[in-house]
Amino acid sequence: MITDIVFSKQQSIHSYSIETLEKMFMEGKLKLREINIPQVRQIRNYILDNALEERIYFPPIVAYKKEGVQSDTLYIIDGNQRMMAFTQLYEFAFKKLGSDDPKDAEKARKVLDFICDTEIAVQVFEGLSEKEANQMYVDFNTKGKKVALSKRIAFDSRSDINQITNKVLQGNTMLRSAGIEMEKRAIIRPANKNFLSLSQLRQVVTVFLTGKMTVDQNKNIELSLDVDQYLELIRTWFNELFALYSAKSIGDYEKSMLASFPLVMAVVLYALSDMENMSFEERKATIISRMKGLKGVDWSRDNPVWTNFEGSIRGAFKYFYLDNNKKNIEKMAKWLEQQGR
Template structure:
C-alpha cells in the first residue's frame, strides 16, 4: 500500500472486496455516516438497470483512520460513500431476490448480480488522522465543491437516458434547426441579443413534451415518464414538427426577437404542447397526421412581434419588447388560443 503526504495529511488508496467490507461492517469495524433511504433506493435502481451491460461505475469511497500502516486498515470511518457502501453490502441479497422473480429479465439480473458480487472490489481513498471538524469539512467539500457536468456534456455523453439520446440526435441531424440555432455554450438565451431559437435545455424540454404529451415545466428524469414509442418514432415526430414549425416562420429569422414572436420561448413551447396535447398514447402514423393537421391550423397566424394580439397574454414590456410570462396559467391560455385558430 503506497502512502503519500498531501499537504499536512497522509493518505493512501486501498481496495477491498465487497465480502471483506461486509464482514468489517458486521463486526463494527467500519463506521458509516447516516444513510438516506431515497438515495439508497436510487443507487439500487442504478445497479439493477445496468448490471446486465456491466456498466456500473462508482468513484472511490473516502474514509479516515487513526493511523496508516503498511497493511490496509481494518478499522475505517467512512467520510463519503456511506450510501454506496450500504448498497454494495446488500448486493448478494438483491441478487437472490431478483433471481427468484417470475420475470425472466429480472431473474437474469439476479444471477448476474450474484456473479458480479464475487469479483467486485471497492477502492477507498484513506486519510490519516482527520479530526471530527476536518472530517465534516471534507464531506461538505466533496459534495459541494465539485464542478457540475455541463448540460451539453450530459446530453452528448449520457447513453442511457432516452431523453438525452433523442435530444442529441435531433441536435446533430436536423439541418433546419441548426440554421435556426441552438445555444449550447450558455444556459440561457438572452433576448434580443442572442438570435438562436433555443437553448439546449429548452430543446430538451420540447423533446420531453413530445414524449409525455404533456406540458413539462421542470427538468424531466427518465424514471418519471412512460414511453409509448421507440426513440426513432419520437425523432420522426420531432423532425416532422420542426418541418411544420419552419413553414410558419423561416429558420433564418425565427430566433430573431426583433421580428419573430416565436423567439419568445413561452409561445414556442405552447406551440409544441398544442401539437402534442393528449396524443402520448397514439400510434406513430396517426400521431404524425394529427400533428400536421394541428400545425396547419396555424398557417395563417401572424407570428410577427408587432402583432397586437400578444399583449392580450400575460407578460412584461422591456426596452420596446414584449416578453410573455413563462408560467402555467399563461401557457394554458396560449394553448387555448392556438386551438381556436384555423377553425
C-alpha cells in the same frame, strides 16, 4: 494496494468488494457522515435499473483513518450516499427474489451477483485529524466541477432522450441556425437571441418520444417507433415551424413570441395531440397538416392575444412574459387547436 505520500500524509488505494464493505459497515468498521435519503434512493435505483445490462459505474470512495488511533476503522469522506445505497441492496434483492415477475427475479439475482463480484476502489488517507477530514469533505462537495449539460447529452449512452436530442442537434442545420444555448438551462430574454437552450430542446424531444413534458431522464423509455422515425418526425416539425417563422429571427424576443418557450411547448403539444395509436406515416402527415393550419397566426410579440394567457410584465423593457406552467401551456395548445381548424 497502491501507496503514496502526498503532503506528508500517506494515502493508499484499496479494492473492496461491495459485500466486504457492507460487512465492515455492519461490524462498525466503516463510519458514515450525514445521509441524504433522496440521494441514497437515487443511487440505489440507478443500480437496480441497470443491473441487468451491467452498466453500473462508480468513482472511488474516499476515506481516512484517524490521527493517533491504531484501528482498522475507516471514516468515509466522500461516498457516504453510495455506501448507504450499497447496504440497502441486500434487502431489496431478497424481496425481489420471491417475485412472480421473472424479470424482477432475474434483476434480484443480478444485483446479488453485483454485490458479490463488484469491487469498489477506496482511497484511504492515513492519520488525518478530524479538522483535516472535515475540510476535505467540504472541498469534495463544493470544489468539484459539475459535468456540463452539453457533455452529458453528447456522451450519455444510457438515456434514449439524451442520445436522440444529440442526433436532432447534429442533423438539423436550420435548428443550429436558429441558435441553441449549449450550457445554460434557461435563456434570459431579450438579450439572449438563441432559439432554445439545450435543456429546452431535450424537453421538446421528450414530448415527441413520450407524449409527456417531463419524465425521468435517467431511465430508458419504451419507444413505439424506430429511432430514425422519431428523428424524421422531429425534423418535420422543425421544418414546418421554421416555415411559420424564420429560423434566423425566431429567437429574437423583441420580434417573435415563439422566442417564449412555453409557447413553443404549446405548439409541440398541439401538433402531437392524440397520436398514440397512429402509424409513423399518419403521424408525419398529421404534423404537417396541423402546422400548416397555423399559417394565419400572428406570432409577433406585440400581438395582444398573448395577454389572454397567464404571464406578467417585467424587465427594463416591460415586455409580457408567458408563465411556464403545465396549465398555461395546455391552455395555449387548445387555443392553437382552434386556430388550426
